[in-house]
Amino acid sequence: MLFSTLLTAVIGTLPVLGQGAFDKSHKMAYLKGTWSISTKNVPVGPSFVNPAENKFFFPKDNNNTDSRTYSFTEDGFYEYCAYVAPSVGSDNCISALFIYQHGTYDFLSNGSMTLSPFEKDGRFQMGNSCKGSNSAVPYNYTELMVNWSIDIESAAPPVLKLHEANWEQPQNLTLAHNPPQMLSTRPLTK
Template sequence: MLLTAFIPLVLAALPSLAQDIVYDSAHNATTIVGTWSTGSKAVSTGAGFANPVNQSFIYPNTTGVSYSFTDDGFYEISRYRFNGNGSEPTCITGVMTWVHGTYQLIANGSIVMTPFGDGFQQVQDPCAAVSNFIQLYNETELYQSWRIFLDPVDGPKLHLFQFDGSPVAPQFQISATPNMLPTQSLINNTASDSGSLQSRSQTKRSGGERAWTPTGVGALLVSLVTVGAASLIL
């Protein structure tokens, strides 16, 4: 993220009683502590998604995003996403991301998440020169605001808004107790700051890993449209 994107929120975070977030039942039906997941709730943080020791993933049945927060300032994020390509519809990129670290709730309602430095992601692009590789992912993430509403069917629902105000897909609380890997750096990575990047191609695949090909991607298009329409309804 560009430094300029942080300036307005840094200024907004200066002490001002009029700007302080109000923790009330209308906007925050419960605390942010726990594990949250989007859509079908198939994606969850914790041991069932990523193994930082060997930088591998266990693929869920469907795409989604999951966040976990502790009551003492730690977070974890698991993401499984497809990124479309308007000029080449069959060149859909699959991305698995795992990262954890510490978070801070700012008085104006924003959240700053700072990684430990051992986060990573796997990128699969059937149209790229290197179609499957692992790279570090250790970006500090800034969320402009957040709200928790009480859904009459699924219970607490978390709404996060990114630094530019764009919404993250709504997440439902799947556990009031955070399901997370240990809240400390899990690998000795001396070049894992957000400005450093290491990558390695994947020549072997585990049993739970999927690879996308141009012919196989076509079958995903219908399901992606369905998922996209469902997310608009949520």
């Protein structure tokens, strides 16, 4: 007990770097879960989208909070859900951007990570909670995470730091669910 307390005090924060010496199965085990930029309950998977019916669902709670989540499985699948820039009008109607895609992820030899979506399942939509929303349109964007790491502190939830090639700054996501909360890991649209 004393040894583990001293070890924690001396080491402090233990980073698990994505570009480190871990093999693929260890990296996938650490990534497993649903990670979120929001500390509030955020919509994911079937509570967020139905790709087969081209439908997004406004969150019941915290509907004025930006939400971006990445979910990862240990066997190489991912899901991305974004509920972006919600604004509440004078009529108490909410307007927001929805993005959804899922597919596979893999690690490159330089330590970076690619997220390759299933081609027909990605969706993008501008929505309004009171008015008819625009139809969801196909969305297919392969992401390259040039840097990624997981910071583990004994007193806090793990933090996944993702830096996509086109982002100015990395995104910090905290672990929201483990196991991951997501739709099926197979293509959903025929």
